[in-house]
Amino acid sequence: MSDTTAPIPPGKTPRESASTLSESMMPDQLNHHGNVFGGEILALVDKCGGVVARRHARLPVVTVMVDRVEFREPIYANDYVEAHGRLVYAGRTSMEVMITVEAEQVETGERRTTNVCYLTYVALDRFNGRPHPVPPLILETDEDRRLHAAALRRRARREAEQNEAGEAE
Numbered sequence: 001m002s003d004t005t006a007p008i009p010p011g012k013t014p015r016e017s018a019s020t021l022s023e024s025m026m027p028d029q030l031n032h033h034g035n036v037f038g039g040e041i042l043a044l045v046d047k048c049g050g051v052v053a054r055r056h057a058r059l060p061v062v063t064v065m066v067d068r069v070e071f072r073e074p075i076y077a078n079d080y081v082e083a084h085g086r087l088v089y090a091g092r093t094s095m096e097v098m099i100t101v102e103a104e105q106v107e108t109g110e111r112r113t114t115n116v117c118y119l120t121y122v123a124l125d126r127f128n129g130r131p132h133p134v135p136p137l138i139l140e141t142d143e144d145r146r147l148h149a150a151a152l153r154r155r156a157r158r159e160a161e162q163n164e165a166g167e168a169e
Contacts, residue, residue: 079103
Protein backbone atom coordinates (compact mmCIF):
# COMPACT_ATOMS: atom_id res chain seq x y z
CA MET A 1 0.00 0.00 0.00
CA SER A 2 1.31 3.44 -0.94
CA ASP A 3 1.88 6.15 1.64
CA THR A 4 -0.63 8.70 0.33
CA THR A 5 0.10 11.20 3.08
CA ALA A 6 3.73 11.71 2.10
CA PRO A 7 4.36 14.97 0.25
CA ILE A 8 5.53 14.75 -3.35
CA PRO A 9 9.14 15.99 -3.52
CA PRO A 10 10.13 18.73 -5.98
CA GLY A 11 10.87 17.63 -9.55
CA LYS A 12 14.26 16.56 -10.88
CA THR A 13 15.79 16.31 -14.34
CA PRO A 14 17.19 13.10 -15.84
CA ARG A 15 20.69 14.64 -15.64
CA GLU A 16 20.45 14.86 -11.84
CA SER A 17 20.25 11.08 -11.44
CA ALA A 18 22.17 9.81 -14.47
CA SER A 19 24.89 7.29 -13.70
CA THR A 20 27.64 5.32 -15.40
CA LEU A 21 29.09 2.12 -13.93
CA SER A 22 32.25 0.64 -15.44
CA GLU A 23 33.71 -2.82 -15.18
CA SER A 24 36.45 -4.81 -16.86
CA MET A 25 35.26 -8.25 -17.96
CA MET A 26 37.36 -11.19 -16.79
CA PRO A 27 37.72 -14.81 -18.00
CA ASP A 28 35.68 -16.17 -15.06
CA GLN A 29 32.67 -14.22 -16.40
CA LEU A 30 32.64 -16.07 -19.74
CA ASN A 31 30.24 -18.72 -20.96
CA HIS A 32 31.27 -21.72 -23.09
CA HIS A 33 31.09 -19.54 -26.24
CA GLY A 34 33.79 -17.21 -24.91
CA ASN A 35 31.31 -14.36 -24.35
CA VAL A 36 30.35 -12.72 -21.07
CA PHE A 37 27.38 -14.43 -19.41
CA GLY A 38 24.10 -12.57 -19.94
CA GLY A 39 23.55 -12.75 -16.18
CA GLU A 40 26.77 -10.81 -15.58
CA ILE A 41 25.53 -8.09 -17.89
CA LEU A 42 22.11 -8.06 -16.24
CA ALA A 43 23.71 -7.69 -12.81
CA LEU A 44 25.66 -4.63 -14.00
CA VAL A 45 22.50 -3.25 -15.61
CA ASP A 46 20.47 -3.68 -12.40
CA LYS A 47 23.19 -2.09 -10.28
CA CYS A 48 23.35 0.92 -12.57
CA GLY A 49 19.57 1.22 -12.73
CA GLY A 50 19.33 1.01 -8.96
CA VAL A 51 21.81 3.86 -8.59
CA VAL A 52 19.81 6.02 -11.00
CA ALA A 53 16.48 5.29 -9.28
CA ARG A 54 17.89 5.82 -5.80
CA ARG A 55 19.52 9.11 -6.83
CA HIS A 56 16.19 10.30 -8.18
CA ALA A 57 14.08 9.17 -5.22
CA ARG A 58 16.72 9.61 -2.48
CA LEU A 59 15.09 6.55 -0.94
CA PRO A 60 15.66 2.79 -0.99
CA VAL A 61 14.38 1.21 -4.20
CA VAL A 62 13.53 -2.28 -5.44
CA THR A 63 13.52 -3.66 -8.96
CA VAL A 64 9.96 -4.64 -9.91
CA MET A 65 10.28 -5.29 -13.63
CA VAL A 66 12.72 -5.81 -16.41
CA ASP A 67 10.63 -4.77 -19.38
CA ARG A 68 13.07 -5.42 -22.15
CA VAL A 69 16.65 -6.50 -22.65
CA GLU A 70 18.25 -6.46 -26.07
CA PHE A 71 21.49 -8.38 -26.53
CA ARG A 72 22.81 -6.79 -29.73
CA GLU A 73 26.44 -7.95 -29.67
CA PRO A 74 28.56 -10.20 -27.47
CA ILE A 75 30.95 -8.85 -24.86
CA TYR A 76 34.32 -10.57 -24.56
CA ALA A 77 36.92 -11.08 -21.84
CA ASN A 78 39.10 -8.01 -21.31
CA ASP A 79 36.45 -5.68 -22.75
CA TYR A 80 35.77 -2.59 -20.68
CA VAL A 81 32.04 -2.32 -20.14
CA GLU A 82 30.08 0.79 -19.25
CA ALA A 83 26.42 0.83 -18.26
CA HIS A 84 24.89 4.28 -18.79
CA GLY A 85 21.63 4.82 -16.94
CA ARG A 86 19.07 7.59 -17.16
CA LEU A 87 15.58 8.06 -15.84
CA VAL A 88 12.96 8.18 -18.60
CA TYR A 89 9.73 8.07 -16.55
CA ALA A 90 8.61 8.84 -13.01
CA GLY A 91 5.14 7.96 -11.78
CA ARG A 92 3.84 8.39 -8.25
CA THR A 93 6.11 5.73 -6.69
CA SER A 94 7.66 4.01 -9.71
CA MET A 95 10.46 4.97 -12.08
CA GLU A 96 11.59 3.57 -15.40
CA VAL A 97 15.31 3.61 -16.12
CA MET A 98 16.90 3.08 -19.53
CA ILE A 99 20.32 1.44 -19.46
CA THR A 100 22.61 1.45 -22.48
CA VAL A 101 25.59 -0.88 -22.26
CA GLU A 102 28.74 -0.18 -24.25
CA ALA A 103 31.76 -2.43 -24.61
CA GLU A 104 35.22 -1.14 -25.47
CA GLN A 105 37.87 -3.37 -26.98
CA VAL A 106 40.87 -2.38 -24.89
CA GLU A 107 43.62 -2.71 -27.50
CA THR A 108 41.86 -0.82 -30.31
CA GLY A 109 39.57 1.53 -28.38
CA GLU A 110 36.64 0.40 -30.56
CA ARG A 111 33.34 0.99 -28.76
CA ARG A 112 30.03 -0.66 -29.54
CA THR A 113 26.56 -0.61 -28.02
CA THR A 114 25.83 -4.14 -26.87
CA ASN A 115 22.61 -3.86 -24.86
CA VAL A 116 19.65 -1.60 -24.28
CA CYS A 117 17.47 -2.35 -21.27
CA TYR A 118 14.43 -0.87 -19.50
CA LEU A 119 13.85 -1.53 -15.82
CA THR A 120 11.17 -0.33 -13.41
CA TYR A 121 11.94 0.46 -9.78
CA VAL A 122 9.69 1.42 -6.88
CA ALA A 123 10.82 3.72 -4.08
CA LEU A 124 10.23 2.49 -0.55
CA ASP A 125 9.57 4.37 2.66
CA ARG A 126 12.59 4.02 4.97
CA PHE A 127 10.45 3.20 8.00
CA ASN A 128 7.65 0.93 6.81
CA GLY A 129 8.97 -0.42 3.48
CA ARG A 130 5.84 0.64 1.61
CA PRO A 131 5.89 2.42 -1.75
CA HIS A 132 6.74 6.11 -1.34
CA PRO A 133 6.17 9.06 -3.71
CA VAL A 134 9.07 10.10 -5.93
CA PRO A 135 9.87 13.47 -7.49
CA PRO A 136 8.25 14.17 -10.83
CA LEU A 137 10.53 14.06 -13.84
CA ILE A 138 11.36 17.44 -15.38
CA LEU A 139 11.87 17.06 -19.13
CA GLU A 140 14.41 19.61 -20.38
CA THR A 141 15.45 18.45 -23.83
CA ASP A 142 13.87 16.98 -26.96
CA GLU A 143 15.71 13.73 -26.14
CA ASP A 144 14.16 13.72 -22.63
CA ARG A 145 10.69 14.21 -24.16
CA ARG A 146 11.26 11.52 -26.83
CA LEU A 147 12.43 8.94 -24.28
CA HIS A 148 9.59 9.85 -21.92
CA ALA A 149 7.00 9.44 -24.70
CA ALA A 150 8.44 5.99 -25.50
CA ALA A 151 8.26 5.10 -21.78
CA LEU A 152 4.57 6.11 -21.72
CA ARG A 153 3.93 3.82 -24.71
CA ARG A 154 5.69 0.91 -22.93
CA ARG A 155 3.64 1.60 -19.81
CA ALA A 156 0.37 1.61 -21.80
CA ARG A 157 1.39 -1.66 -23.52
CA ARG A 158 2.12 -3.30 -20.14
CA GLU A 159 -1.23 -2.15 -18.73
CA ALA A 160 -3.06 -3.51 -21.79
CA GLU A 161 -1.25 -6.85 -21.41
CA GLN A 162 -2.20 -7.00 -17.72
CA ASN A 163 -5.84 -6.30 -18.58
CA GLU A 164 -5.78 -9.06 -21.21
CA ALA A 165 -4.25 -11.50 -18.75
CA GLY A 166 -6.91 -10.62 -16.18
CA GLU A 167 -9.72 -11.25 -18.69
CA ALA A 168 -8.25 -14.64 -19.63
CA GLU A 169 -8.46 -15.97 -16.08
